[in-house]
Each structure stands twice: as structure tokens, then as C-alpha cells.
Amino acid sequence: MSAEMKNFEPAEVQTLAAERRFLLDQSEWRCPACGEVAVRSYLHRADRPNRPTVISYTWCAHCRRATGATSPLPPGLTFDDPWADLSPRQREELEEDSDRMFAELDAMWAKGVLPQRFSGTGGGTRRR
Ligand SMILES: [Zn+2]
Numbered sequence: 420m421s422a423e424m425k426n427f428e429p430a431e432v433q434t435l436a437a438e439r440r441f442l443l444d445q446s447e448w449r450c451p452a453c454g455e456v457a458v459r460s461y462l463h464r465a466d467r468p469n470r471p472t473v474i475s476y477t478w479c480a481h482c483r484r485a486t487g488a489t490s491p492l493p494p495g496l497t498f499d500d501p502w503a504d505l506s507p508r509q510r511e512e513l514e515e516d517s518d519r520m521f522a523e524l525d526a527m528w529a530k531g532v533l534p535q536r537f538s539g540t541g542g543g544t545r546r547r
Contacts, residue, residue, distance in 0.1 A: 422483045422518065422522075424478070424484070424518050424521055425484050425485070426484060426485065426486060427452060427477075427484045427485065428452070430451075431451040431452050431484070431486075432486050434451040435451055435458065435477065435486075441460045441475075442493070442496070442537055442540040443540060445460075445534035445535070445537070447459055450479040450481060450482060452482050453481050453482035453484075455479065455481035455482070457479050457481035457482075458477060458479050458480075459477070459478060459479075459480055459524070459525075459528055459533065460475055460476065461475070461533060461534075461535070462474070462498060462500075463476075463500060463502065463510075464492060464498075470491065471491070471492035472490070472491060472492060473489070473490055473491070473496070474487065474488070474489050475487065475488050475489075475490070476524070478521050480525055483521070485517065485521060493539075493540070494539075495539035496537065496538075496539045496540060497537070497538050497539050498536060498537045498538070499535050499536055500535065501527055501535075
């Protein structure tokens with residue numbers, strides 16, 4: 420039985436968007452809701468007709484809040500996707516059961532499969 424997911428409040432999503440640059444720094448981030456450093460993200464490339472798109476899921480592993488966003492794929496950005504082999508139907512089933520989906524994402528994070536490795540982010544190889 421996995422913990423039930425809730426949504427971040429709009430103000431919390433704004434705080435994250437303003438402060439966090441996940442493509443440049445994949446470490447866990449301070450959660451605007453609970454204050455724990457447990458905010459994680461998973462990105463999925465979705466090739467819509469004529470428009471490469473990236474779907475991002477951001478969640479807090481501590482208080483189980485989450486948010487999703489869809490945006491254009493930044494030019495040149497590439498990354499690995501541990502769920503690349505899922506069929507559209509399997510992915511749909513996962514997304515319909517967000518408790519299970521985020522539990523599986525947390526398991527992959529614990530194993531070091533996540534965070535994904537990104538290149539072409541414009542951030543070079545600098546590390547903080
Ligand atoms: Zn939290």
C-alpha cells in the first residue's frame with residue numbers, strides 16, 4: 420500500500436519554478452510545502468506531431484505532493500528514460516494510478532536509476 424499523493428498548491432509550484440533548475444542540478448530540492456529536501460523530478464519525452472514535448476513530473480518524497488507540467492523540448496536536450504520501453508497503454512495505466520507511479524519512481528531513485536542523466540542543457544559539466 421503506497422502513500423496517497425496530493426497536489427502541490429499553485430504558490431508552491433511557483434516557488435519551485437522560480438528557484439529550481441532541475442536540468443542543471445538534479446539533486447533533491449527543498450520542498451516548499453514541508454521543508455524537507457526531498458523534491459525529485461522525472462522527465463518523459465513525448466513526441467507530439469510536429470512538436471517534441473517534454474512531460475515532467477515533480478514530487479516530494481517526504482510529504483507526497485506532486486505536480487506535472489508539459490513544455491516544449493529544449494533544443495538539443497537529450498536524456499535517458501528508464502520507462503522508454505513502456506507501451507502507450509502501460510504508460511497510461513501508470514499515469515492513472517499516481518500513487519503507484521510515484522512509488523515506482525521513488526524506488527528507481529533509491530536504486531540510482533533516477534535522477535536521469537541530461538546532456539545538451541547548456542549548463543556544461545559544472546558541478547556545485
Ligand atoms: Zn514535501
